[in-house]
Amino acid sequence: MSDILLSRRVSLQWLGGAAMASAMPAFAQNSAQVAAPARRLVSLSGALTEVVYLLNAQSLLVGTDTTSLFPEAAQKTTKVGYVRQLSAEGLLSLKPDAVVGTSDAGPPVVLDQIRQAGVRVALVKAEHNWAEVQEKVKVVGRETGRVADAEKLLAQLDTQWSSVQAQVAKAQRKPRVLFVLAHSGSPQVAGRGTAANALIQYAGCVNAIDQFDGYKPLTAEAMASAAPEVIINTTQGIEALGGEQAFWKRPELALTPAFAKKALVTLEASHLLGFGPRLPTAVQALHMRSLQWVA
Amino acid sequence: MAASRWRTPAGRLSRSAALLLGAVLVLLAMVWGAASGAYAIAPAQLPGIVWDGLRGLLGGAVQQGPEHLVFLNIRLPRLLMGVAAGAGLGLAGALMQGLFRNPLADPGLIGVSSGAALAAGITIVLGGMYLPWLPRHLGSWALVVMAFGGGLAVTAVVYVLGQVQGTTRIGLMLLAGIAINALAGAGLGFLSFISTDEQLRNLQMWLLGSLGASRWSAVGLVGSAVALNTLAALALARPLNAIALGEAQANLLGVAVEKTKRRTVLVAALAVGAVTATTGIIGFIGLVAPHWVRLIAGPDHRVVLPGSALLGAALVVSADAVARTIVKPAELPLGVLTAFIGVPLFLAMLRQFRSKV
Secondary structure, three states: OOOHHHHHOOOOOOOOOHHHHOOOOHHHHHHHHOOOOOEEEEEOOOOHHHHHHOOOOOHHHEOOOOOOOOHHHHOOOEOOOOOOOHHHHHHHHOOEEEEEOOOOOHHHHHHHHHHHOEEEEEOOOOOOOOHHHHHHHHHHHHHOHHHHHHHHHHHHHHHHHHHHHHHHHOOOOOOOOEEEOOOOOOOOEEEOOHHHHHHHHHHOEEEEOOEEEOOOOOHHHHHHHOOOEEEEEEHHHHOOOOOOHHHOHHHHHHHHHHHHHEEEEEOOHHHHHHHOOOOOHHHHHHHHHHHHHOO | OOOHHHEEOOOOOOOHHHHHHHHHHHHHHHHHHHHHHOOOOOHHHHHHHHHHHHHEEEEEEEOOOOOHHHHHEEEHHHHHHHHHHHHHHHHHHHHHHHHHOEEEEEEEEHHHHHHHHHHHHHHHHHHHOOHHHHHHHHHHHHHHHHHHHHHHHHHHHHHHOOOOEEOOOOOHHHHHHHHHHHHHHHHHHHHHHHHHHHHHHHHHHHHHHHOOOOOOOHHHHHHHHHHHHHHHHHOOOHHHHHHOOOOHHHHHHHOOOOHHHHHHHHHHHHHHHHHHHHHHHOOOOOHHHHHHHHHHHOHHHHHHHHHHHHHHHHHHHEEEHHHHHHHOOOOOOOOHHHHHHHHHHHHHHHOOOOOOO
């Protein structure tokens, strides 16, 4: 929402600004230059980083954001920091010719400054759907000059996706599931408009929460009335709570149907919520495992 | 003796010596800030780049390289924003401590920061969906304009609540400030409850403060606001000196006490509002800078006010130089750093001078 707010840039370059801008016309031209593949690339999204590795373009990668944790090699790349608090000078110090990211990246002023410096900035809108994943593959293919490889990967992923979707469509039953994030304090559950919600629907499940948008804390009573049959969490979230046993000791959970069977499905966070090339396997895992609990 | 010209009988620096020292500190900080950054630019290149920039301003042909762009469009505006922000916060801190006659006062007391934060929160969380005219009419300035307006509006409320029959009761204003700050905090809490993940994180980042969004246009606005308010503040130095003796005494000395109070609040609110609206919350500069100035140059507002502006500028520029480089190529939020540096120093001072506070 604030992206909408801030992305409609009114370029009011006045006072010193006007003079400085006019002093540097050549930089403006640079940014309009069209597309030789990047030789130095920065990725601002875990999913896009995964695609870079799948397209075997990791030698181009000079920096990634803090969510680029997969594959493991990506963790050793230079980290440009948290994706909403980028530093223009820091990014430019890596001397990239292209930056790829999602619409989460910001602040917008910093992206403007990077563009002004002649760096291509390609942003994929985060919409939590399959088209977003396809777009990510296309963008990385284009930016790294591996368009043919990207198309091949895309065809593979599409096949994988349709077979997963067919499998999901055949299911007799839609388990009621609840995505819980409980790092500390009261657990936050995923409502509408979240990546978790989109994933739940792709996996042929019903989100037990459909009354609100985003992540909200939920009381024990509301948890009970939501009546989830299966709880979904990230492996990192469960670890942070001290393991599965400790998780089920949380008082809010005792009143849910899921509690009786200790029905818990966990996946690694970037796999579960990244909306990258591993989305088909995440959806399949979520589908199969939650169905097992209600069988 | 040359030294005695610079020292008052109490062993403190004289006014001109203190201000000279402040100016030197600002210059040193600026040189440090100009020479440091994630992007490697050899210090020897800097004079040439600045010279080219100046020639460009006058319409001459300019050399272009990535170093020119990074320095002239990113690092330099940020440096100047640091000077303006630090000066505004230091000045406002000194004004507040003078007005409340309390060394623990800071600009937050009159609600300007929490008002700005609340308005920023409203813009971030409700801006796109419920207040669609905001982005439509204000564009990328929506957040800045709203935060500035919010800061002033809340200050006005605190000021009015501090009035009894046309006179401003400072104690009452202090209590009103505390109450309104708490209310704004609750408002922010509510906003963060209804926000999406993304909005929450944007809000959090705003509350931590950063000079990262220093466009030239913003530097021009904040810089001129702070400069004007510094001039206005200097005219308040003598009346504030008189008020330090007590309001009754100040009245007897012929000082227009009410007018002074009103102007002090207005000048402080305008300075902090302009700074906070563009950078987010940068804490502790307004608290720490005036303290140090009083320690080395005594309590005369004719030195405390400009001195705090200079020291504030030096502190923010230095803190930002660290924020930009300590975790490069990423960047630490500035408000985190000023608190980390400011609070321990402040506590150390408290220990040292606890008999006097």
